Amino acid sequence: MLSIKNLHAEIDGKPILKGLDLEIKAGEVHAIMGPNGAGKSTLSYVLSGRDGYTVTEGQVLLNGQDVLSMKPEERAAAGVFLAFQYPVEIPGVTNMNFLKTALNSIRKARGESELDAMQMLKLLRAKAKLLGMSEEMLKRAVNVGFSGGEKKRNDILQMAVLEPKLCVLDETDSGLDIDALKVVAEGVNTLRAADRSMLVITHYQRLLDYIKPDYVHVLAYGRIQRSGGPELALELEAKGYAAFAPEAA
Amino acid sequence: MNALTKERASAIAEQSYKYGFVTDIESEVAPAGLSEDTIRFISAKKEEPSWLLEWRLKAFHHWQKMAEPDWAMVKYPPIDYQAASYYAAPKQKNKPKSLDEVDPELLRTYEKLGIPLREQEVLAGVTPRIAVDAVFDSVSVATTYKKTLEDAGIIFCPISEAVKTHPELVQRYLGSVVPVTDNYFAALNSAVFTDGSFVYIPKGVRCPMELSTYFRINAENTGQFERTLIIADDAAYVSYLEGCTAPKRDENQLHAAVVELVAHDDAQIKYSTVQNWYPGDKDGKGGIYNFVTKRGACRGKRSKISWTQVETGSAITWKYPSCVLQGDDSVGEFYSVAITNNYQQADTGTKMIHIGKNTRSTIIAKGISAGRAQSTYRGLVRMLRTAKGARNRTQCDSLLIGDQCGAHTVPYIESRQPSARVEHEATTSKVSEDQLFYCQQRGLNAEEAMALIVNGFCKEVLAELPMEFAVEAQKLVGISLEGSVG
Numbered sequence: 001m002l003s004i005k006n007l008h009a010e011i012d013g014k015p016i017l018k019g020l021d022l023e024i025k026a027g028e029v030h031a032i033m034g035p036n037g038a039g040k041s042t043l044s045y046v047l048s049g050r051d052g053y054t055v056t057e058g059q060v061l062l063n064g065q066d067v068l069s070m071k072p073e074e075r076a077a078a079g080v081f082l083a084f085q086y087p088v089e090i091p092g093v094t095n096m097n098f099l100k101t102a103l104n105s106i107r108k109a110r111g112e113s114e115l116d117a118m119q120m121l122k123l124l125r126a127k128a129k130l131l132g133m134s135e136e137m138l139k140r141a142v143n144v145g146f147s148g149g150e151k152k153r154n155d156i157l158q159m160a161v162l163e164p165k166l167c168v169l170d171e172t173d174s175g176l177d178i179d180a181l182k183v184v185a186e187g188v189n190t191l192r193a194a195d196r197s198m199l200v201i202t203h204y205q206r207l208l209d210y211i212k213p214d215y216v217h218v219l220a221y222g223r224i225q226r227s228g229g230p231e232l233a234l235e236l237e238a239k240g241y242a243a244f245a246p247e248a249a
Numbered sequence: 250m251n252a253l254t255k256e257r258a259s260a261i262a263e264q265s266y267k268y269g270f271v272t273d274i275e276s277e278v279a280p281a282g283l284s285e286d287t288i289r290f291i292s293a294k295k296e297e298p299s300w301l302l303e304w305r306l307k308a309f310h311h312w313q314k315m316a317e318p319d320w321a322m323v324k325y326p327p328i329d330y331q332a333a334s335y336y337a338a339p340k341q342k343n344k345p346k347s348l349d350e351v352d353p354e355l356l357r358t359y360e361k362l363g364i365p366l367r368e369q370e371v372l373a374g375v376t377p378r379i380a381v382d383a384v385f386d387s388v389s390v391a392t393t394y395k396k397t398l399e400d401a402g403i404i405f406c407p408i409s410e411a412v413k414t415h416p417e418l419v420q421r422y423l424g425s426v427v428p429v430t431d432n433y434f435a436a437l438n439s440a441v442f443t444d445g446s447f448v449y450i451p452k453g454v455r456c457p458m459e460l461s462t463y464f465r466i467n468a469e470n471t472g473q474f475e476r477t478l479i480i481a482d483d484a485a486y487v488s489y490l491e492g493c494t495a496p497k498r499d500e501n502q503l504h505a506a507v508v509e510l511v512a513h514d515d516a517q518i519k520y521s522t523v524q525n526w527y528p529g530d531k532d533g534k535g536g537i538y539n540f541v542t543k544r545g546a547c548r549g550k551r552s553k554i555s556w557t558q559v560e561t562g563s564a565i566t567w568k569y570p571s572c573v574l575q576g577d578d579s580v581g582e583f584y585s586v587a588i589t590n591n592y593q594q595a596d597t598g599t600k601m602i603h604i605g606k607n608t609r610s611t612i613i614a615k616g617i618s619a620g621r622a623q624s625t626y627r628g629l630v631r632m633l634r635t636a637k638g639a640r641n642r643t644q645c646d647s648l649l650i651g652d653q654c655g656a657h658t659v660p661y662i663e664s665r666q667p668s669a670r671v672e673h674e675a676t677t678s679k680v681s682e683d684q685l686f687y688c689q690q691r692g693l694n695a696e697e698a699m700a701l702i703v704n705g706f707c708k709e710v711l712a713e714l715p716m717e718f719a720v721e722a723q724k725l726v727g728i729s730l731e732g733s734v735g
């Protein structure tokens with residue numbers, strides 16, 4: 001599904017990713033953990049094509065397609081979805097309208113017919129229910145005045161509606177209370193599918209109790225330093241990242 | 250949030266102005282120049298009564314003594330008023346009596362512009378939604394649904410026709426809201442105005458459909474000076490729309506209109522404009538100078554006038570739709586979106602003059618600037634000594650796209666009545682790279698993303714437009730920003 005080879009990327013000429021390799025097969029859930037500033041969000045932006053993140057070396061393939069040559073919206077249509085560490089507010093644009101515009105753009109790009117107002121409403125209601133969100137939330141402007149947790153939940157709602165192939169979740173658990181964490185994790189779990197892969201970025205093993213990963217990786221100093229099963233997360237929680245400092249590595 | 254990078258913001262492509270075509274039609278054009286003779290020529294062409302000719306000449310003599318205003322935040326080379334022609338009309342053998350007699354070339358023009366000039370069959374029980382008066386250069390070429398409206402006692406016709414058929418109404422109201430001496434461009438308009446719409450809604454009548462005038466400048470080297478007069482008698486209601494386009498030309502053309510509204514006791518007038526005159530090319534060449542005086546008088550008690558404008562076109566816009574709130578408990582509203590891109594300049598806003606007791610006004614102005622454009626909101630709220638308990642709320646928001654454009658807010662507040670309340674709020678924000686990327690990550694391309702964000706910013710104002718226009722206006726917002734993102 002996703003194949004990242006020797007990825008080097010920089011911001012403003014400052015190298016952040018320095019030869020990152022990662023393979024994710026269809027249906028797998030991978031977790032990435034790592035210290036602050038390690039380059040986790042950078043990886044998510046490089047995958048989704050954000051301006052200002054320059055790839056200097058390496059390759060990213062999604063189902064054999066060269067992701068790095070695509071525009072951000074083409075990547076979205078190809079199935080790349082990023083749940084943002086900090087979801088953005090768009091004043092005056094209702095959630096409903098935003099979701100409708102996004103889904104229809106993606107459907108159009110994929111050569112599928114656009115959904116009409118009635119079909120859309122039905123779909124959005126069903127997805128909102130799945131994530132325990134009220135219809136009232138659909139009528140509010142995108143993320144405006146939402147609490148931190150509501151914003152995260154809203155991003156997962158978008159994910160549920162757009163049904164991507166590769167879901168990158170950047171610290172989706174931060175800011176969620178315990179109940180919200182369960183609801184969101186359940187929502188994510190219902191989206192697990194044989195043809196959908198997930199890359200879950202988190203600082204806390206707790207999230208991984210709810211979203212059970214197949215693999216856990218440590219990203220530090222621009223590379224994957226170690227990979228393992230879910231037990232690696234427990235070990236990191238106990239010992240921290242000291243072992244991965246350049247002197248120690 | 251980080252602002253747009255310079256490279257992206259400056260990668261400005263030419264706007265796609267889809268109304269820039271020219272209609273190939275034989276026209277009768279007055280020789281260039283402005284003198285008493287020009288005015289006599291226009292008046293004779295229109296077969297006007299002598300009182301109107303006198304009125305025009307008085308305005309002209311006054312205009313000659315006036316100086317062009319220079320206080321607006323707009324820059325343009327001096328206008329040579331002798332170089333333009335003040336009358337251009339498509340040649341028609343006889344004045345068409347029905348749509349079937351209108352030159353097919355003209356009908357095709359309006360079809361291309363998406364303006365419905367064919368009356369749809371009126372099905373039993375179903376009222377048509379919109380009646381159109383089409384003004385082409387200096388004359389009205391067609392007015393639809395006249396019969397249906399006449400049956401309701403409503404007068405909707407070209408003002409040149411109203412002068413003949415309803416002289417007492419025209420004489421009573423013309424210039425009563427915007428006097429001929431009001432300002433430089435209003436005086437010029439009064440001297441040389443050629444056509445425009447006249448609307449009279451009788452007592453207690455609610456106009457059963459939207460009325461609209463569509464202004465088209467076609468001829469080269471001419472100005473358009475239209476005059477609109479709308480009167481809503483006691484407890485009457487009307488919603489009126491105005492649209493405008495012009496061909497792409499390298500020369501600047503002057504459009505100096507005057508619009509007067511009068512609302513009597515309990516009457517309501519809702520006046521909406523979607524202004525899409527040719528804005529000039531990406532280097533600032535060509536485009537319309539839109540110097541317009543619009544004013545409404547709430548003469549009656551509890552009367553209400555609402556202005557809603559979406560200003561996307563013109564090289565320069567100088568326009569302040571205003572309300573004179575004379576009747577006690579009368580209400581004035583101004584909702585505005587002004588979009589400027591490339592080298593466009595807009596200095597627009599409103600004046601709310603509170604005279605009567607408990608008069609209320611609301612101003613919501615949204616200014617969007619992209620490219621190297623400059624946009625200014627200029628608004629006056631004046632509370633007279635008589636305006637006991639009057640209230641105003643002003644909300645003024647500017648949105649910048651890129652860092653080479655500018656937005657300015659110039660509010661003037663004058664209050665001589667201690668019990669009057671005035672609230673003013675202003676904000677300036679930028680479309681952020683974060684917002685654009687967020688939308689793109691969800692599948693929208695850069696231009697769709699910009700259109701969505703800007704439409705969101707304008708939402709409160711667009712919501713005031715009649716349904717028929719709202720969708721069109723939303724698209725226009727997107728189109729007028731094309732090229733503002735790289």
Ligand SMILES: Nc1ncnc2c1ncn2[C@@H]1O[C@H](COP(=O)(O)OP(=O)(O)OP(=O)(O)O)[C@@H](O)[C@H]1O
Pocket residue numbers: 011012014016034035036037038039040041042043085
């Ligand atoms: N726009 C930018 N300009 C300069 N440096 C940046 C920029 N964005 C990120 N960086 C730097 O890149 C490095 C990696 O940042 P990134 O956000 O990817 O870290 P992270 O692993 O997601 O950290 P956290 O766990 O705190 O979210 C950091 O040192 C950060 O300061």
Ligand SMILES: [Mg+2]
Pocket residue numbers: 040041042085170
């Ligand atoms: Mg991060």
